[in-house]
Amino acid sequence: MKKPYLLLALLCFNILAFAQDKSLYDYHEAFSPSFYTTGGNLFRSADGRPGPEYWQNSANYNINAKFNPSTQRLSGIVTIDYTNESPNRLDQLWLQLVHNGNKKDSRGAAMQGSYAEEDGSNGFTIKKVEIQQGNSWEEADFRIIGTCMHIRLKDATEAEGGKIKIRIDYDFLLAERGRSGYMDSENGEIFEVAYWYPRMCVYDDLRGWNTLPFLGSGEFYLDYGDIDYTVLLPEGYLMAGSGELMNPEETLTTSELKQYEKAKTSDETVMIRSKKDLKKSATQKGKDGWVSWHYTMKNTRDVAWAASKAFMWDAVSANLPDGKSTLAMSYYPVESAGDKAWGRASEFLKRSLEIFSEKWFVYPYPAAINVGGPVGGMEYPGITFDSYKAAEYTLFLLVSHEIGHNWFPMIVGTNERRDAWMDEGFNTFIDIYAHEEYNNGEFSPKRDGEYAPGGGNPANEIIPIITKEGAQPVMSKADALRREDVHPLEYFKSAYGLVLLREVILTHDQFDYAFQKYTHEWAYKHPSPEDFFKIMNSYTGEELNWFWKGWFIENWKLxxxxxxxxxxxxxxxxxxxxxxxxxxxxxxxxxxxxxxxxxxxxxxxxxxxxxxxxxxxxxxxxxxxxxxxxxxxxxxxxxxxxxxxx
CATH class of the missing domain: 2.60.40.10 (Immunoglobulins)
Structure with missing residues (x-):
């Protein structure tokens, strides 16, 4: 007869052995035959490409604005030419009013606090809204609902090419901090101005009107069009804007104009406005003390700009494939100057543009701009706002990352407010290889591992992120993620997932061919996560549904x-x-x-x-x-x- 304690010990051993032997793996769940929720249709093909009848609406903007630096107030009139390409008549319109997120009673403030209590910003003041569907303008029937404007139409806009004009008279007080803002510098204030006009919400074939409110984390989803904008500034204020400056002869000084033209064909950085030039006015004399800056940008989803008397300014030509070029420019205060800091910013920008263009898709715009100012890192078409304090590795990281967003999501126009991983993750992924290539790896490897210990190995660094209690999947609504989880999941885990595909699961050739195909097929369009999954499966020749499900949709562990x-x-x-x-x-x-x-x-x-x-x-x-x-x-x-x- 065995002794009782021996029986107990054997029993415990058997229970432990059973527990250790138990696996959570379910091969049927991992390789489920029913992964996609939809098949192909005329709008979106089964292989992930746009379908033969894919459509999207367009919005062209004409903006005339005046900004007063002494009061931080911008007033403007925007006229929007909106075309309804959808198969549906539209009896309502929705627009984004992002600055309303600064209001004390906004939904974003209720979730996570607001800058409004500190700086007095109170969102857009809408003075007048008019629409034109025939030959005459009439007042619109509109409501302000949080960070959106709802226009209710008496006569619906026709389908498949119907047009309507919207004209809005508005103003707002620029918030000191956020995705735009202002700061003092040694030689004057620096202003960075974004989402500064009412913008159309997207109406698409997936959800109709996309009206998720701006809550702070989820960014933007916008249609494409041409934007013509003019900003009136006090003379002496140098302006840097998205797109092409249309009146340099009327705004820039003679010496600036000469150096500006020289930079367009120079492979070395050309100083356009130096430290010693800060003692002189940055502009020509203006009418009644004001200078009118006129910019245009074609086939873009947005524009932003910055202005200051304190800007130094340099530029260099970036050489793109097929003999094309673009102008890489940097504007920054004297505090940021130096060979270890913003003195290299245009060089960083030039090479980033060249690397991304060679690898993925040719940069399409006439200029690309870095601005050194109060915003730590924020991207807009053709222009980025980066911390004026950044230097060396951090500056290259910011420059390459923020300008990289011109590919994802500015060219490939994903819904950032819903699928943040498709812009932050994809952009972080292409950054990794830009860090490796720039100047023989001077700033390589790109480091996201400060968010988890791991000795520089991403496979180790991701483990605390995916194993932490309450860890969420990558495919979570952007504003539903805890702030401390946004970077680890949407940037790091998403990018590392693509690295796993390229370096371990597929070959470089397989991955690059498919990823390039995705970028080219969806340039200036609106892909969904399923479109990406399908095109990668189709053009790599692999059914990767097990990976999409476990890594992005779920938070499965290995x-x-x-x-x-x-x-x-x-x-x-x-x-x-x-x-x-x-x-x-x-x-x-x-x-x-x-x-x-x-x-x-x-x-x-x-x-x-x-x-x-x-x-x-x-x-x-x-x-x-x-x-x-x-x-x-x-x-x-x-x-x-x-x-x-x-």
Whole structure:
């Protein structure tokens, strides 16, 4: 008869062994045959491309504004030519009024606080709204609902090419901080001005009107069109704006104009307004003390601008494929100058434009601008706002990342407010390779690992993020993410997922061909997550649904384990187990007697029929060591069970 304590010990051992043996992996769930919620249709094809009858509406803007630096108030009139290309008659219109997010009673303030209590900003003041559907203007029937304006139409705008004009007289007080703002510098204030006019919401084939409120984290979703804008500023204020300056002869000084023209063909940075020039006016004399700056930008979703008396200004030509070029320019205060800081900003911008254009899609606009000012890092078409304090690595990181957003989501126009990972993650991904390529890796590797310990290895750094209690999936609504989770998930995890695809799951050639196809097919259009998944599957020739589901839609974890090595047979066997829900390829290194090493890359399909897999080979020698993922490329949450040794 066994002693009771021995029976208890055996029972505990058996329970523990059962617990350790239990796997969370479900191969049917991982490789589910019913992944997509929709098939292809005339608007969006089954292979992820726009369909033969894909449509999207367009909005052209004409803006005339005046900004008074002494009061921080902008007043303007915007006229919008809106075209309804949809198959539906539209009996209502929706517009974005993002500055209303600064109001003390806004939904964003209720969620996370507002700058309004500190700086007095109170959103847009709408003085008048008119519409024109025929030959005459009439007052619109409109409501302000949070960060949106709702216009109710008496006569619907016709489908498939129907047009309507909207004219809005408005003003607002510029907030001191946020995605735009202002600051003092040694030689005067710097103003960075964004979402500074009412903008059309997107009406699309997926959800109709996209009217999610601006709450602070979720960014923007906008249609494309041509924007012609004029801003009246006091003389002496140098303006940097998205697009092309149409009246340089009327605004710039003679010396600035000469250097500006020189920079357009120069491979070396040309100083247009230097430190010593700050003692002189940055502009020509204006009418009644005011100078009118006229810019245009074609086929864009937005424009932004900055102005200051304190700007130094330099520029250099960026050389693009097919003999094209664009002007890379930087505006910054004297506090930012120097060879280790903003003195290199235009060089950083030039190479970033060239690298992204060579690899993914040619930059389409006549200029690209960095502005050194109060905003830490924010992107708009053709212009970025980066911290004036940034230098060396941090400055390159900011410049390359923010201008990279011109590809995702400015050219490939995803819905940032709903799918933040499709702009932040994709852009962070292309940044990784820009860091590697710039100046032979001077600022490589790109580091996102400050968000988790890991010694510089992203496979290690991601583990605390995906294993933390309450960890959310990447595909969460942007404003639903906790602030501390936004960067780890939408930037880092999303980008690392694409790195896993390119470096481990696919070949470089497979990935690059498909990713380039996605970028070109959806340039100036509105792809959804499913469009991306489908086009990557179609053009890599792989069904990657298991990856999309586990990495982006869910927060599945990976734990591969070597549970047995059998040297007894002629054909040696290594049995591997998948303990967690995420399948991945198996990266296996085998060391034989005598020290010979063999490396194997086993496809993810080895997990299609169960949670264990036995690898067999006639080595001719006994195995003395077997190791999973020896280079630590995969995000395995338990590496202690990755090695077997004799």
């Amino acid at each position: 734990d591969q384990e070597i549970i047995k090595v059998d040297n007894e047979k002629d054909q040696k066997e290594i049995t591997i187990k998948n303990n967690e829900k995420m399948p991945m390829p198996v990266l296996l290194k085998v060391t034989l007697e005598g020290g010979e090493e063999k490396n194997y890359h086993l496809p993810v399909e080895v997990w299609m029929q169960g949670n264990t897999y036995t690898f067999k080979d006639k080595f001719g020698k006994n195995i003395i060591k077997a190791e999973l993922d020896p280079e630590k490329q995969l995000p395995d949450i338990n590496r202690d069970n990755n090695i077997w040794s004799k």
